[in-house]
Amino acid sequence: MMASQDAVKTCRVLTAETIAKNLLNEVRDTLAKIQETGSGQPMLAAFLANGDPHAEKYAEWSKKTCEDNGFKFDLRNVEKEALEEEIMKANEEEEVDGIIVYYPIFPKNPSHDKYVQETVDLGKDVEGMRHQHLHNMYHNIRYLDPPENRKKSILPCTPLAVVKILEYLQIYNPVLAAGNRLYGKTITVINRSEVNGRPLAALLANDGATVYSVDITGVQLFTRGQGIKKVRHQVEDKEGWGLEQCLPISDVVISGVPTESYKVPTELIRDGAACINFSSYKNFDGPAIKEKAALYVPSVGKVTIAVLLRNLVRLIANRPAKKPADSGDIAQARNEAFADD
Amino acid sequence: MMASQDAVKTCRVLTAETIAKNLLNEVRDTLAKIQETGSGQPMLAAFLANGDPHAEKYAEWSKKTCEDNGFKFDLRNVEKEALEEEIMKANEEEEVDGIIVYYPIFPKNPSHDKYVQETVDLGKDVEGMRHQHLHNMYHNIRYLDPPENRKKSILPCTPLAVVKILEYLQIYNPVLAAGNRLYGKTITVINRSEVNGRPLAALLANDGATVYSVDITGVQLFTRGQGIKKVRHQVEDKEGWGLEQCLPISDVVISGVPTESYKVPTELIRDGAACINFSSYKNFDGPAIKEKAALYVPSVGKVTIAVLLRNLVRLIANRPAKKPADSGDIAQARNEAFADD
The missing domain is CATH 3.40.50.10860 (Leucine Dehydrogenase, chain A, domain 1)
Incomplete structure (x- = not known):
């Protein structure tokens, strides 16, 4: 029998710092391998x-x-x-x-x-x-x-940061083939800016998710179609849809609204969801969301x-290696850099 | 003694059609010379x-x-x-x-x-x-x-159309060296959109004019500096300036405000100015402007x-000529196309 007076904490809060540490280790290791003498x-x-x-x-x-x-x-x-x-x-x-x-x-x-x-x-x-x-x-x-x-083509930093967080949270399922690891997941992204929200919705849909992209002009659905048969995402307007329709069916809720007053309505989020905030303001009501979400990442910076x-x-x-003496090993290391992407 | 009861008309109104006709003749002639058999x-x-x-x-x-x-x-x-x-x-x-x-x-x-x-x-x-x-x-x-x-690098159509109109109106002075033919002219451009107003202000300043670029956020001065010594225009904010300061000192007033209700205040325009409207709405008060301007072009479409x-x-x-048989003459004609620009 548990002696604690507190309710068991069901929400795991992960800080950006913890997740960043993992990535930085990989970055330093890779840099050491690809640098020329x-x-x-x-x-x-x-x-x-x-x-x-x-x-x-x-x-x-x-x-x-x-x-x-x-x-x-x-x-x-x-x-x-x-x-x-x-x-x-x-x-x-x-x-x-x-x-x-x-x-x-x-x-x-x-x-x-x-x-x-x-x-x-x-x-x-x-x-x-x-x-x-x-x-x-x-x-x-x-x-x-x-x-x-x-x-390798370069992906924009904030959207890729959210992808790396979703990998860390194992929402990307490593049992599935690379490129399809979000198949079966429903994700709402609140914000459809050209710099963050829209590329993020596209990346997640390209990886197999059903993505509802929400902004003040309405909701768009990003998917690779039935059975993710298409090689890249398609976009479709969802007339009459709002957060009321999207949030209750979403496994993951990602918000990046750049205003202090905005809060994602906690009561619409399904029990056990994963919630990620990429705004510099707090888009989730911290105490309330911890009673609802299974995973919560309060910031991504x-x-x-x-x-x-x-x-x-x-x-x-x-880049091609500059020094001929190094070029064999370095070239191979460069080809293999971040090979898991 | 003149018998007419009307005042002598001092404003010459030029239609876009007249100016376009000239350009289209040049376009057809040039096309005939550069086309391969x-x-x-x-x-x-x-x-x-x-x-x-x-x-x-x-x-x-x-x-x-x-x-x-x-x-x-x-x-x-x-x-x-x-x-x-x-x-x-x-x-x-x-x-x-x-x-x-x-x-x-x-x-x-x-x-x-x-x-x-x-x-x-x-x-x-x-x-x-x-x-x-x-x-x-x-x-x-x-x-x-x-x-x-x-x-040759391609210039955006509406700004280039305004340049061609200013050439037709002889505001570009052919006595001056190509590239400096607006030296000494002061021009106000009302609209600083990325598609039309800003490129237009830059083109005119690059050709030697002193350009006041006006939009709802304020006035910017585009020039190649004292004595047009610089190879391209610089931009400077004119704090506290408005149309009240720009219009009375402008030889040319060019307006492209995309709203029906907007009118350039006629009373601020100097006597004998050249006025050009590139909005699809009428930015100048037609009857009034004809009492003030020397040249008026009501549309540019x-x-x-x-x-x-x-x-x-x-x-x-x-493009390089495709057929070897044609290539000598065609190549020369292609090099010489619109050589006066």
């Missing part, structure tokens, strides 16, 4: 041009994570109007391995931000924001160089930074 | 995916202008969600010489429209909307293939369609 620490150039204190804070964390894990982080504060030229310079600098830009730069003009994103060299696009990377992601194409298939470094190592692995 | 009519594939009746109307006009001038126009009605795949097919079709898409497709999501634009093959981007074309325009780079400089065909011929001129 005598090469220095890889360098990430980060551009801050919006004066956003949240972005500055995030940049500080990123710098610390970089330095703790054997990477250089070069924060460059630039004027908005000079940003394009500064990115073009970094594209040419041999010591820069990857480029990150803190968006939004022009919050009233998302098309201008897209224009800036397209300026980053494809081989340094650590955020996976270039059109070719996004196109491959939406089309479920894993490589940049078919038919050789040696260069640290996993996103780990994925950023993982992408950086991926970009290095995509 | 036995090649059929060039074909423009146009994608309509938004069900917008304005776009349908515009497509009808475009079709008529195409067919009257020796071009094929293939209107393709597709579902929004299928648009990307349909564009990819057209990229591969040898008989398609240029691709146009009627935007907005996702009016609430301009980033998604940018994603779709980037899908069009660079060699078929008749609208000049691909990042490389826009990048060259903003940087005042005329060619896609330095240092050979045989492939037909010039835009002429420029679209001009861009299509430019794309064909950019």
